[in-house]
Amino acid sequence: MGQRRADTIAEELEERIFDGTFSDGDRLDEVRLAQQFGVSRTPLREAFQRLALSGLVELIPRRGAFVRQPGPVELMEMFEVMAELEAVCGRLAGKRISDQALAELNEANAKCLAAVEAQDSDSYYVENERFHQILYRESGNSFLRQEACKLHKRLKPFRRQQLRFRGRLAQSMAEHEAVVKALTAGNGEAAAAALRDHVAVQGEKFHTLMASLRNAAE
Amino acid sequence: MGQRRADTIAEELEERIFDGTFSDGDRLDEVRLAQQFGVSRTPLREAFQRLALSGLVELIPRRGAFVRQPGPVELMEMFEVMAELEAVCGRLAGKRISDQALAELNEANAKCLAAVEAQDSDSYYVENERFHQILYRESGNSFLRQEACKLHKRLKPFRRQQLRFRGRLAQSMAEHEAVVKALTAGNGEAAAAALRDHVAVQGEKFHTLMASLRNAAE
DNA sequence: GTCAATATTTTTGTATACAAGAATGCCCTT
DNA sequence: AAGGGCATTCTTGTATACAAAAATATTGAC
Numbered sequence: 208m209g210q211r212r213a214d215t216i217a218e219e220l221e222e223r224i225f226d227g228t229f230s231d232g233d234r235l236d237e238v239r240l241a242q243q244f245g246v247s248r249t250p251l252r253e254a255f256q257r258l259a260l261s262g263l264v265e266l267i268p269r270r271g272a273f274v275r276q277p278g279p280v281e282l283m284e285m286f287e288v289m290a291e292l293e294a295v296c297g298r299l300a301g302k303r304i305s306d307q308a309l310a311e312l313n314e315a316n317a318k319c320l321a322a323v324e325a326q327d328s329d330s331y332y333v334e335n336e337r338f339h340q341i342l343y344r345e346s347g348n349s350f351l352r353q354e355a356c357k358l359h360k361r362l363k364p365f366r367r368q369q370l371r372f373r374g375r376l377a378q379s380m381a382e383h384e385a386v387v388k389a390l391t392a393g394n395g396e397a398a399a400a401a402l403r404d405h406v407a408v409q410g411e412k413f414h415t416l417m418a419s420l421r422n423a424a425e
Numbered sequence: 426m427g428q429r430r431a432d433t434i435a436e437e438l439e440e441r442i443f444d445g446t447f448s449d450g451d452r453l454d455e456v457r458l459a460q461q462f463g464v465s466r467t468p469l470r471e472a473f474q475r476l477a478l479s480g481l482v483e484l485i486p487r488r489g490a491f492v493r494q495p496g497p498v499e500l501m502e503m504f505e506v507m508a509e510l511e512a513v514c515g516r517l518a519g520k521r522i523s524d525q526a527l528a529e530l531n532e533a534n535a536k537c538l539a540a541v542e543a544q545d546s547d548s549y550y551v552e553n554e555r556f557h558q559i560l561y562r563e564s565g566n567s568f569l570r571q572e573a574c575k576l577h578k579r580l581k582p583f584r585r586q587q588l589r590f591r592g593r594l595a596q597s598m599a600e601h602e603a604v605v606k607a608l609t610a611g612n613g614e615a616a617a618a619a620l621r622d623h624v625a626v627q628g629e630k631f632h633t634l635m636a637s638l639r640n641a642a643e
Numbered sequence: 644g645t646c647a648a649t650a651t652t653t654t655t656g657t658a659t660a661c662a663a664g665a666a667t668g669c670c671c672t673t
Numbered sequence: 674a675a676g677g678g679c680a681t682t683c684t685t686g687t688a689t690a691c692a693a694a695a696a697t698a699t700t701g702a703c
Contacts, residue, residue, distance in 0.1 A: 212686085212687080213686085213687095214486075236654090237654075237655075238653095238654080246687075246688085247687060247688045247689070248655090248688085248689095249686080249687055249688070249689095250686080250687065250688095252471070252655095252656090253470075253471075253474065253686095256471065256474040256475070256478075257474070259478075260474075260477075260478040268432075268655090268656095269654090269655060269656080269693090269694060269695065270654090270655080270695080271654075271655070281567070281568060284566045284567055284568035284569065285568050287517075287566055287568075287569070288513075288566065288568055288569050288572065291513045291569075295506075295509045295513075299505075348502045348505055348506065349499070349502055350499060350502035350503050350505075350506055351502065351505070351506050351509075354506065354572075430656085430657080431656085431657090454684090455684075455685075456683095456684080464657075464658085465657060465658045465659070466658085466659095466685090467656080467657055467658070467659095468656080468657065468658095470685090470686090471656095486685090486686090487663095487664060487665065487684085487685060487686080488665080488684090488685080489684075489685070
């Protein structure tokens with residue numbers, strides 16, 4: 208049933224929620240948006256359901272669809288779960304990763320390093336993505352990979368800014384290398400620990416995250 | 426937007442998928458089901474979307490809604506993730522659990538023991554549920570709790586039969602006690618390991634799971 | 644002037660109608 | 674008889690219409 212328009216509309220709305228056009232608590236008006244998109248209410252309602260699935264929107268019976276941005280507490284919780292999921296991927300990958308995948312990780316890491324030296328945080332961001340996607344895959348568990356990807360995507364808008372700060376790139380880089388080293392040694396537990404620390408929000412990262420939240424609220 | 430009928434219809438369909446009225450690959454016919462429920466196609470389509478969210482149904486554009494039961498591989502993967510999620514809950518609970526919650530766990534466990542002695546696997550099942558729900562809660566992470574509950578619910582139909590076999594009840598009971606002991610000692614790592622083993626599908630459990638799958642296919 | 648009850652207006656939820664794409668069957672060709 | 678192309682039929686996706694619930698405004702009493 209995924210449909211032409213409802214699909215694209217869902218994406219468009221997702222975009223607008225991420226970029227701040229809609230903020231927390233806003234009601235998504237069916238008729239207004241329908242007019243705006245030049246469609247009827249039906250595809251709009253289907254799009255709302257999609258967004259509710261990914262947690263971006265809350266559907267309240269007989270009341271409507273409301274934008275639901277995670278607050279500080281929920282965000283911390285989500286990052287904690289992300290850290291644990293990545294740790295699990297790392298531990299499983301310790302036993303299951305292929306030599307080829309290890310080579311891919313090294314390659315992604317090399318590009319990361321190049322980006323660090325070029326002070327190119329955007330490029331770092333892209334390669335960082337690749338690094339983590341490979342990890343999810345090499346957990347050898349497709350279901351886990353999907354779940355990790357879902358949460359990863361959901362946290363995207365909050366993670367991006369994290370990297371734009373002095374020293375973070377180099378530190379992040381070192382953490383990646385610890386992960387690869389552990390995986391090369393087949394030490395899943397060490398990889399898990401390294402990933403948990405890498406993803407966890409703590410210390411300096413906590414403050415930057417809170418600051419970015421404050422920005423988004425405006 | 427959750428609505429009166431679409432909501433109940435989704436639950437009803439979920440029921441029918443679990444109890445085997447619909448099996449893997451079946452197409453859910455909008456018009457037939459609409460007539461059957463005495464409603465129009467609209468609420469049916471909304472219900473489909475709900476089910477797609479929880480992964481029970483796959484929506485293929487311009488083709489329809491198809492029942493999607495996990496195969497053996499996917500099922501093993503889901504159990505592996507469940508084991509890891511519970512392990513995470515356990516590890517976090519090691520640091521965060523309250524004395525009151527520990528008392529609740531002991532109480533649930535006592536009732537489990539009574540059920541074991543009475544050879545009452547249904548009653549054991551209920552208290553076992555409670556045991557795990559408490560654990561999710563005591564992870565101190567609401568988001569984690571929700572995710573754990575979602576997966577737990579999805580695996581429900583496959584777990585139930587697991588307990589109906591000789592020796593499983595007693596073994597499961599012993600595993601619970603190991604978890605409580607670890608948590609009482611504040612040893613998160615030990616609790617995590619105990620939970621991982623408790624939930625993981627391995628050894629005998631593997632064969633009973635495969636057997637139950639074969640039954641469900643008929 | 645304030646509060647409450649009621650009337651009005653919005654807005655959601657559902658039904659029906661219509662349009663377009665996919666599947667099926669038929670006929671024709673080779 | 675087998676394969677391909679075309680027409681028919683069925684099914685999904687979208688629009689519109691209508692009903693019921695919620696929100697809002699209005700009126701009246703104190």
